[in-house]
Amino acid sequence: MALLAGLTGGMGSGKTTVGNLFKSLGAHVLDADEICRFLVEPGKPAWQEIIDLFGNEILKEDQTLDRRKIADVVFSNPEKKKAIEAILHPRVMEEEQKRYKDILNDEPGALVIIDAALLIESENYRKVDKVIVVACDEGTQLHRIMAKNAFSREDAHRRMQQQMPLEEKIKFADYVIHNDSDLSELKKRVEALFHQLKQLAV
Ligand code: ATP
Numbered sequence: 027m028a029l030l031a032g033l034t035g036g037m038g039s040g041k042t043t044v045g046n047l048f049k050s051l052g053a054h055v056l057d058a059d060e061i062c063r064f065l066v067e068p069g070k071p072a073w074q075e076i077i078d079l080f081g082n083e084i085l086k087e088d089q090t091l092d093r094r095k096i097a098d099v100v101f102s103n104p105e106k107k108k109a110i111e112a113i114l115h116p117r118v119m120e121e122e123q124k125r126y127k128d129i130l131n132d133e134p135g136a137l138v139i140i141d142a143a144l145l146i147e148s149e150n151y152r153k154v155d156k157v158i159v160v161a162c163d164e165g166t167q168l169h170r171i172m173a174k175n176a177f178s179r180e181d182a183h184r185r186m187q188q189q190m191p192l193e194e195k196i197k198f199a200d201y202v203i204h205n206d207s208d209l210s211e212l213k214k215r216v217e218a219l220f221h222q223l224k225q226l227a228v
Contacts, residue, residue, distance in 0.1 A: 028136045029227035034145035035160030036192050038171035040205040044160050045141040047216040054129050058142035061121050075113045115148040137227045146198050159199035162206050
Protein backbone atom coordinates (compact mmCIF):
# COMPACT_ATOMS: atom_id res chain seq x y z
CA MET A 27 0.00 0.00 0.00
CA ALA A 28 1.28 3.42 -0.86
CA LEU A 29 0.34 6.75 0.63
CA LEU A 30 -0.61 10.08 -0.90
CA ALA A 31 -0.30 13.03 1.49
CA GLY A 32 -1.05 16.69 0.92
CA LEU A 33 1.30 19.28 2.37
CA THR A 34 -0.02 22.77 2.94
CA GLY A 35 0.17 25.80 5.22
CA GLY A 36 0.21 29.57 5.02
CA MET A 37 2.44 31.56 2.70
CA GLY A 38 6.02 31.46 4.00
CA SER A 39 5.23 28.86 6.65
CA GLY A 40 7.89 26.52 5.29
CA LYS A 41 6.08 24.18 2.87
CA THR A 42 8.91 24.15 0.32
CA THR A 43 11.53 23.60 3.02
CA VAL A 44 9.50 20.73 4.52
CA GLY A 45 8.91 19.27 1.04
CA ASN A 46 12.66 19.33 0.35
CA LEU A 47 13.36 17.59 3.64
CA PHE A 48 10.81 14.89 2.78
CA LYS A 49 12.45 14.53 -0.63
CA SER A 50 15.90 14.12 0.90
CA LEU A 51 14.48 11.29 3.03
CA GLY A 52 13.15 9.45 -0.02
CA ALA A 53 9.57 10.68 -0.44
CA HIS A 54 8.32 11.77 -3.86
CA VAL A 55 7.15 15.37 -3.84
CA LEU A 56 4.75 16.77 -6.44
CA ASP A 57 4.60 20.54 -6.73
CA ALA A 58 1.01 21.71 -7.39
CA ASP A 59 2.25 25.06 -8.69
CA GLU A 60 4.56 23.41 -11.22
CA ILE A 61 1.70 21.13 -12.30
CA CYS A 62 -0.55 24.15 -12.71
CA ARG A 63 2.02 25.86 -14.97
CA PHE A 64 2.34 22.62 -16.97
CA LEU A 65 -1.43 22.46 -17.46
CA VAL A 66 -1.69 25.99 -18.86
CA GLU A 67 1.11 25.71 -21.41
CA PRO A 68 0.11 27.28 -24.74
CA GLY A 69 -2.28 25.10 -26.70
CA LYS A 70 -3.46 22.98 -23.79
CA PRO A 71 -7.23 22.81 -23.02
CA ALA A 72 -6.97 24.80 -19.75
CA TRP A 73 -4.95 27.53 -21.53
CA GLN A 74 -7.73 27.91 -24.12
CA GLU A 75 -10.49 27.94 -21.51
CA ILE A 76 -8.70 30.65 -19.54
CA ILE A 77 -8.33 32.80 -22.67
CA ASP A 78 -12.04 32.33 -23.35
CA LEU A 79 -12.71 33.57 -19.84
CA PHE A 80 -10.32 36.55 -19.67
CA GLY A 81 -9.71 37.49 -23.29
CA ASN A 82 -6.47 37.74 -25.28
CA GLU A 83 -5.24 40.61 -23.16
CA ILE A 84 -4.02 38.15 -20.52
CA LEU A 85 -1.56 36.62 -23.01
CA LYS A 86 2.10 37.57 -23.06
CA GLU A 87 3.95 37.96 -26.36
CA ASP A 88 5.21 34.38 -26.18
CA GLN A 89 1.55 33.20 -25.84
CA THR A 90 1.96 32.10 -22.23
CA LEU A 91 -0.54 33.38 -19.67
CA ASP A 92 0.33 36.54 -17.79
CA ARG A 93 -0.18 35.31 -14.23
CA ARG A 94 0.21 38.78 -12.78
CA LYS A 95 -2.57 40.20 -14.97
CA ILE A 96 -4.83 37.28 -14.10
CA ALA A 97 -4.10 37.78 -10.40
CA ASP A 98 -5.02 41.47 -10.73
CA VAL A 99 -8.36 40.64 -12.35
CA VAL A 100 -9.38 37.89 -9.94
CA PHE A 101 -8.42 40.05 -6.97
CA SER A 102 -11.40 42.31 -7.65
CA ASN A 103 -13.68 39.84 -9.44
CA PRO A 104 -14.84 36.90 -7.31
CA GLU A 105 -16.87 35.41 -10.18
CA LYS A 106 -13.82 35.14 -12.40
CA LYS A 107 -11.82 33.79 -9.49
CA LYS A 108 -14.36 31.00 -9.08
CA ALA A 109 -14.41 30.33 -12.80
CA ILE A 110 -10.63 30.00 -13.16
CA GLU A 111 -10.48 27.80 -10.08
CA ALA A 112 -13.13 25.55 -11.62
CA ILE A 113 -10.91 25.21 -14.69
CA LEU A 114 -7.70 24.54 -12.77
CA HIS A 115 -8.35 22.76 -9.48
CA PRO A 116 -9.94 19.55 -10.82
CA ARG A 117 -7.29 19.30 -13.52
CA VAL A 118 -4.46 19.78 -11.04
CA MET A 119 -5.81 16.91 -8.91
CA GLU A 120 -6.32 14.73 -11.96
CA GLU A 121 -2.70 15.29 -13.03
CA GLU A 122 -1.48 14.65 -9.49
CA GLN A 123 -3.39 11.36 -9.38
CA LYS A 124 -1.90 10.41 -12.74
CA ARG A 125 1.64 11.15 -11.56
CA TYR A 126 0.94 9.30 -8.31
CA LYS A 127 -0.12 6.20 -10.26
CA ASP A 128 2.98 6.44 -12.47
CA ILE A 129 5.20 6.52 -9.38
CA LEU A 130 3.36 3.52 -7.92
CA ASN A 131 4.00 1.50 -11.05
CA ASP A 132 7.72 1.72 -10.31
CA GLU A 133 7.52 1.76 -6.52
CA PRO A 134 4.39 0.15 -5.08
CA GLY A 135 5.03 1.27 -1.48
CA ALA A 136 5.92 4.85 -2.34
CA LEU A 137 5.23 7.81 -0.10
CA VAL A 138 4.07 10.66 -2.33
CA ILE A 139 3.53 14.17 -1.03
CA ILE A 140 1.74 16.95 -2.86
CA ASP A 141 3.03 20.41 -1.98
CA ALA A 142 -0.06 22.58 -2.51
CA ALA A 143 -0.64 26.01 -1.00
CA LEU A 144 -4.35 25.75 -1.83
CA LEU A 145 -4.88 22.10 -0.90
CA ILE A 146 -7.81 22.93 1.38
CA GLU A 147 -9.32 25.88 -0.52
CA SER A 148 -9.34 23.79 -3.73
CA GLU A 149 -11.14 20.94 -1.92
CA ASN A 150 -8.41 18.66 -3.22
CA TYR A 151 -7.62 17.67 0.37
CA ARG A 152 -10.53 15.26 -0.01
CA LYS A 153 -8.54 13.23 -2.53
CA VAL A 154 -5.44 12.59 -0.39
CA ASP A 155 -4.97 9.99 2.35
CA LYS A 156 -3.46 12.40 4.89
CA VAL A 157 -3.22 16.18 5.27
CA ILE A 158 -0.08 17.79 6.70
CA VAL A 159 -0.21 21.46 7.69
CA VAL A 160 2.99 23.44 8.29
CA ALA A 161 2.34 26.05 10.95
CA CYS A 162 4.27 28.93 12.40
CA ASP A 163 3.30 32.00 14.40
CA GLU A 164 2.25 35.11 12.50
CA GLY A 165 5.33 37.15 13.40
CA THR A 166 7.68 34.47 12.08
CA GLN A 167 5.54 34.07 8.98
CA LEU A 168 5.60 37.80 8.33
CA HIS A 169 9.40 37.95 8.60
CA ARG A 170 9.89 34.93 6.35
CA ILE A 171 7.56 36.36 3.67
CA MET A 172 9.35 39.73 3.78
CA ALA A 173 12.80 38.11 3.55
CA LYS A 174 11.91 35.61 0.82
CA ASN A 175 10.06 38.01 -1.49
CA ALA A 176 11.59 41.37 -0.54
CA PHE A 177 8.10 42.61 0.41
CA SER A 178 7.46 45.52 2.75
CA ARG A 179 5.86 44.69 6.10
CA GLU A 180 2.53 46.11 4.79
CA ASP A 181 2.61 44.03 1.60
CA ALA A 182 3.47 40.86 3.50
CA HIS A 183 0.73 41.57 6.01
CA ARG A 184 -1.85 42.26 3.29
CA ARG A 185 -1.07 38.95 1.57
CA MET A 186 -1.37 37.06 4.82
CA GLN A 187 -4.77 38.66 5.41
CA GLN A 188 -6.02 37.44 2.03
CA GLN A 189 -5.44 33.80 2.94
CA MET A 190 -7.45 31.23 4.80
CA PRO A 191 -6.45 31.64 8.46
CA LEU A 192 -4.04 29.06 9.82
CA GLU A 193 -6.45 27.96 12.60
CA GLU A 194 -8.91 27.11 9.84
CA LYS A 195 -6.36 25.02 7.90
CA ILE A 196 -5.33 23.18 11.04
CA LYS A 197 -8.91 21.88 11.41
CA PHE A 198 -8.33 19.79 8.29
CA ALA A 199 -4.94 18.47 9.36
CA ASP A 200 -4.05 14.90 10.26
CA TYR A 201 -0.58 16.15 11.20
CA VAL A 202 0.69 19.63 12.07
CA ILE A 203 4.40 20.42 11.75
CA HIS A 204 5.24 23.41 13.91
CA ASN A 205 7.98 25.39 12.22
CA ASP A 206 8.83 28.08 14.74
CA SER A 207 12.32 26.92 15.63
CA ASP A 208 15.50 26.51 13.63
CA LEU A 209 16.11 24.26 10.66
CA SER A 210 17.74 21.46 12.66
CA GLU A 211 14.62 21.20 14.83
CA LEU A 212 12.44 21.23 11.72
CA LYS A 213 14.52 18.44 10.24
CA LYS A 214 13.96 16.28 13.34
CA ARG A 215 10.20 16.86 13.16
CA VAL A 216 10.04 16.02 9.47
CA GLU A 217 12.12 12.88 10.01
CA ALA A 218 9.77 11.70 12.76
CA LEU A 219 6.72 12.25 10.57
CA PHE A 220 8.43 10.66 7.58
CA HIS A 221 8.91 7.43 9.53
CA GLN A 222 5.30 7.48 10.71
CA LEU A 223 4.01 7.96 7.16
CA LYS A 224 6.39 5.38 5.72
CA GLN A 225 4.90 2.82 8.07
CA LEU A 226 1.43 3.62 6.77
CA ALA A 227 2.68 3.27 3.20
CA VAL A 228 4.07 -0.28 3.52
P1 ATP B 1 5.65 30.19 -0.13
O1 ATP B 1 4.27 30.22 0.39
O2 ATP B 1 6.19 31.54 -0.43
O3 ATP B 1 5.87 29.20 -1.23
P2 ATP B 1 6.70 28.27 1.78
O4 ATP B 1 5.58 27.99 2.71
O5 ATP B 1 7.01 27.27 0.73
O6 ATP B 1 6.56 29.71 1.13
P3 ATP B 1 9.49 28.26 2.43
O7 ATP B 1 9.89 28.83 1.13
O8 ATP B 1 9.84 26.84 2.73
O9 ATP B 1 7.94 28.51 2.71
O10 ATP B 1 10.05 29.13 3.65
C1 ATP B 1 9.95 30.55 3.63
C2 ATP B 1 11.31 31.14 3.99
O11 ATP B 1 11.60 30.85 5.36
C3 ATP B 1 12.45 30.55 3.18
O12 ATP B 1 13.36 31.57 2.92
C4 ATP B 1 13.04 29.49 4.10
O13 ATP B 1 14.39 29.25 3.86
C5 ATP B 1 12.81 30.10 5.46
N1 ATP B 1 12.59 29.10 6.53
C6 ATP B 1 11.67 28.11 6.55
N2 ATP B 1 11.72 27.41 7.70
C7 ATP B 1 12.72 27.95 8.44
C8 ATP B 1 13.27 27.69 9.74
N3 ATP B 1 12.82 26.72 10.52
N4 ATP B 1 14.30 28.46 10.15
C9 ATP B 1 14.76 29.46 9.37
N5 ATP B 1 14.29 29.79 8.15
C10 ATP B 1 13.28 29.05 7.68
